[in-house]
Amino acid sequence: MTEGTYWLEHAWLGDYVEPGVTVEVADGRITAVRTGTDAPPPGAEILRGLTLPGLANAHSHAFHRALRGTVQVGSGTFWTWREVMYSVADRLTPETYHALARAVYAEMALAGITCVGEFHYLHHDRGGTRYADPNAMGEALIEAAAEAGIRITLLDTAYLSSGFGEPPTAHQLRFSDGSAEAWAERCSVLKERDHARIGAAIHSVRAVPAEGLATVARWVEERRAPLHVHLSEQTAENDACLAAHGVTPTRLLADHGVLGPRTTGVHNTHLTEEDIRLLGGSGTGTCMCPTTERDLADGIGPAVALQRAGSPLSLGSDSHAVIDLLEEARAMELDERLRTRTRGHWTAAALLRAATEDGHAALGWPEAGAIEPGRAADLTTLALDSVRTAGPPPRLGAETAVFAASAADVRHTVVGGRHVVRDGAHALVPDVPRALADAIAALSG
Numbered sequence: 124m125t126e127g128t129y130w131l132e133h134a135w136l137g138d139y140v141e142p143g144v145t146v147e148v149a150d151g152r153i154t155a156v157r158t159g160t161d162a163p164p165p166g167a168e169i170l171r172g173l174t175l176p177g178l179a180n181a182h183s184h185a186f187h188r189a190l191r192g193t194v195q196v197g198s199g200t201f202w203t204w205r206e207v208m209y210s211v212a213d214r215l216t217p218e219t220y221h222a223l224a225r226a227v228y229a230e231m232a233l234a235g236i237t238c239v240g241e242f243h244y245l246h247h248d249r250g251g252t253r254y255a256d257p258n259a260m261g262e263a264l265i266e267a268a269a270e271a272g273i274r275i276t277l278l279d280t281a282y283l284s285s286g287f288g289e290p291p292t293a294h295q296l297r298f299s300d301g302s303a304e305a306w307a308e309r310c311s312v313l314k315e316r317d318h319a320r321i322g323a324a325i326h327s328v329r330a331v332p333a334e335g336l337a338t339v340a341r342w343v344e345e346r347r348a349p350l351h352v353h354l355s356e357q358t359a360e361n362d363a364c365l366a367a368h369g370v371t372p373t374r375l376l377a378d379h380g381v382l383g384p385r386t387t388g389v390h391n392t393h394l395t396e397e398d399i400r401l402l403g404g405s406g407t408g409t410c411m412c413p414t415t416e417r418d419l420a421d422g423i424g425p426a427v428a429l430q431r432a433g434s435p436l437s438l439g440s441d442s443h444a445v446i447d448l449l450e451e452a453r454a455m456e457l458d459e460r461l462r463t464r465t466r467g468h469w470t471a472a473a474l475l476r477a478a479t480e481d482g483h484a485a486l487g488w489p490e491a492g493a494i495e496p497g498r499a500a501d502l503t504t505l506a507l508d509s510v511r512t513a514g515p516p517p518r519l520g521a522e523t524a525v526f527a528a529s530a531a532d533v534r535h536t537v538v539g540g541r542h543v544v545r546d547g548a549h550a551l552v553p554d555v556p557r558a559l560a561d562a563i564a565a566l567s568g
């Protein structure tokens with residue numbers, strides 16, 4: 124249903140947990156929130172457990188899901204991991220990518236994710252040959268999200284060079300439009316839909332020459348669209364940028380008009396004090412991807428300092444080593460505890476805000492991410508009676524959710540008033556593990 128009544132046994136209303144909340148929905152939006160309703164009204168859909176606003180996964184590369192497990196054999200660095208990632212990218216077609224992304228987005232729905240930011244750079248056929256529809260790959264992702272029942276912001280990514288002054292490698296020909304103007308022309312054709320919005324991304328300062336940065340910034344400015352950029356994930360990127368331009372990647376972006384409240388830097392790991400001031404002072408967001416950053420041995424970014432400087436935080440599962448936004452939220456705090464040997468850098472409420480309201484804002488869905496009248500009817504319900512969550516009183520539901528629950532505790536996912544996951548089962552993709560296994564097997568075949 125996209126209209127009707129939900130009764131939430133417990134609801135997280137931004138600062139506190141409220142028992143017995145009735146939510147009215149019409150046309151995919153919340154029209155009323157009534158507290159103090161001890162019993163479900165007649166005919167209401169009952170969501171037992173703790174209901175949060177839907178979770179936003181602000182940084183995804185869907186095809187990296189095919190690497191799970193296989194990249195955990197042996198040693199290496201980010202750069203050796205990237206070679207394996209490229210070999211998977213080489214094998215994808217619009218058909219196989221659609222099947223894989225549909226399964227990955229269904230996994231996200233099962234994890235309570237109601238909106239994904241897909242940082243999409245695999246645009247063309249092998250060798251860079253254009254498909255008949257030059258957006259065939261992006262369209263496959265938008266369709267996959269529709270079939271999995273979640274919202275998507277397609278962050279169509281400009282990726283033009285392999286390094287400063289270096290042409291794309293053979294692998295990277297599939298990513299490149301040849302010029303920033305050709306990138307802009309191709310993505311201007313993409314159409315928004317009820318479940319899909321179009322944003323842009325700069326893969327990194329390595330992959331877009333400085334003269335192309337302003338072209339991308341202008342494109343998003345005209346559309347008031349979100350713009351994401353991988354930023355200082357690796358020290359090698361900083362070193363190469365300093366050698367080529369004499370400035371840090373953050374300063375380079377600032378000098379070309381890329382920073383601002385609609386922009387999100389992804390990772391923001393290795394920053395100077397000045398970088399932090401530039402990002403915070405311009406209101407540029409920070410998307411932390413802690414499970415990927417630890418998986419790839421990137422380092423721990425200065426999220427506390429960034430937020431204090433004025434950079435809103437969001438969270439992403441990025442390479443999908445795991446897909447669990449609660450784990451991302453928990454990991455951001457726990458990484459900081461290990462580094463500083465003190466506790467309590469963020470409250471559970473602040474971490475949930477990154478996973479919900481601020482994540483949606485970073486993806487260009489400011490109407491989603493809170494259980495309030497006028498907001499999108501996107502809800503995620505966690506069991507409070509599982510082996511992980513039983514025991515604490517419901518008023519500590521936010522603390523339990525962030526510090527003990529996992530994606531396996533998600534019982535219901537509602538997107539735009541539509542019940543996409545019910546009692547832990549996906550309503551649209553009947554066997555998600557099978558869909559994942561089949562889609563990944565097709566790539567190794």
Ligand SMILES: [Zn+2]
Pocket residue numbers: 182184242353389441442
């Ligand atoms: Zn990424």
